[in-house]
Amino acid sequence: MSNNSLIKDPYQLLDDYIDSLPYKKENLILILHHAQGLFGYLPDKVQWHIAQKLDIPSAKVYGVVSFYSFFTMKPRGQHVANVCMGTACFVRGSEKLQQEIESQLGIKTGQTTEDHLFSLDSVRCIGACGLAPVITVDGKVHGRLENTEDIKQVFAKYRSEATPDAQSEISSVEPIQDVKHAT
């Protein structure tokens, strides 16, 4: 974990959260949401930790995580961009927009940039059809993205605000080797 003593161990935060719930096994999805908020993603080790804490099989946790597209098992970037693929955005060129972003960031939809700054995904309609085509970055809507330069500016703004500390914290969650060799 981070050497910065001000940053609390995310596992401790997760346990505190689970302890605060009156029903635990019944709230698996809620707990997974919370864990993804803490870790940025749900690596095997975090899923295993939740399974032990709730005393349920890890396979069950894994099954649930794999089912819902909101959950991700791969590390996500500091900022998550979603291209709207709803009908209005689609007819106004969201497919082209998606390709342009992919080429600017050098990744495909569903992937994360090497510097862990951006992840790219797509969503169905977000209800901002008047601004089509739109993307959201961390939930914030950016509309009428019709030319290359505007798109560049959106990402440049986030790049200039990047905080390297947070990245290293996310990437410090060890993968499952620990679990693999447990038997």
Added chain:
Amino acid sequence: MDIQLTINEISLTVPDGMSILDAARTIDIDIPTLCYLNLHEMRLNNHIASCRVCVVEVEGRRNLAPACSTPVFNGMVVKTDTLRAVQGRRTMVELLLSDHPKSCLTCPKNLDCDLQSLAADLGVRNITYEGEESEFAIDKSSLAIIRDPNKCIRCRRCETMCNDVQTVGVYSAVGRGFETVVKTAFDLPLHDTSCTFCGQCVAVCPTGALMELDQVDKVWKALHDPTRYVIVETAPAVRVALGEGFGLEPGTIVTGKMVAALRRLGFDRVFDTEFGADVTIMEEATELIHRIEHGGRLPILTSCCPAWVKFFEHQFPDLLDIPSTCKSPHEMLGVLSKSYYAETYGIDPQKITVVSIMPCIAKKYEAARPELGQDPVTPDVDIVITTRELSRMIREAGIHFDHLKDEDFDHPLGESTGAAVVFGTTGGVIEAALRTAYEWLTEKPLENVEFESLRGMDGIKEAVIPIGERDFRIAVTHGLGNARTILEKIQSGERHYDAIEIMACPGGCIGGGGQPYHHGNIEILQARANAIYQEDRSKPVRKSHKNSAVLKLYNDFIGEPYGEKAHQLLHTSFTKRRKI
């Protein structure tokens, strides 16, 4: 409240809550099923309606209804045999087959596959649909079970068995849509999970997606190697099930034919795991008395079942001091073959190959446990094959099994008692132990050796058996979910017992994962259990400590039961493992 309905124009009255499928069966109308499996005695009920093979027409309903999971209602009009229903079923099977390997001829499940029989029964003659085919890696990591997800039809019987009945929870449906597949946690190799290798998933898998690790060729190789001295031993539950592989009625006792077949296959000696079972009783009964006399930890738990052993190592690592340290009977017979027998007859133990024929898949894994051998190059047992694999070997060799004349096991490790026979079914190990412990503790002969209260198919049986001054509190469970219930009661202090017998498979070894497939007919297990008790009654000696060959073994070689040499050869230790 009763429900009135008609099925195929026959009026009937059935209890509320019944499915169309069960209602139809009460009037001898069979609707084909595939994913559906209801083994009531095992508390397994898989009715997820994923395969849609059981569809029927219900008047007033737009689409076809899955009979397995549609409850009946008053005035319901069901038709099971209309053209639409029959063609609907055939289409479902064709769709399943469009994403299924067409390698039936070389599939280990060939001629024993529910999907194959269904396709035949429904008259599927071509597969109209050409679609995407799944491509998954085959998991060969474990020493017991092979997983081929390409043959999985997503019926999830394995998942229901592993989660609901065995409470091990190794499997889960992972992903969604076409990509859904039953996997382990984090897609770990089965070997690295908490799998107990009980093989009950294999026993209920309708296709070849879950199979035992086939070791028949290894046995052939040993048999045809002139430098090897190949000893075979057979578990009690094999002799009451092997006949099913040759069309004999379930519950037919084929001990003599089995021995004859093994000799024809070329084994140098045909020994009986039951000898090992009698030795197990000598050790376990002594261990129990030792714990009572020295204030040791009670209850003592039986440790014959390797799936149960792996279960408690993962799930109850804090209770590792309560199981008996006895090795399982086939391991005992293996080590005695390579020590006592080898020494007595002047055979180099390094040249001996011990093959165990077991009703069990977990025994394959057990035999490979590194601590179960005299040294790293002398495992107690070299190869384990299941009842099913033996049946295949007999066919491969062209032996007419049902024409064989009965033959007897070889001396001296082929001598056994009725107490050893009953090891094959739930309640048997503890019954055998009590027959001996009673006589040792009271120094009086036990007249009635049959402990009825410990018999039968109830998931958890409890009895108080008075022996001399002391009342023995006994529990017997089969199925790992039942075992968990009992162990949790011990952990919480809610219940106190002196001895507990646990077998991982429903019904005990007779229902083992390596037995001929029951295809959902649980009456077969009862027939096998009855055969076990019949074989017990037919034995002249029914108490392990009266087995003259066993007594000679202790006199000439081992010395005292639970003594130094016994510990060295016949006892083992357990390992704490993590729960995945």
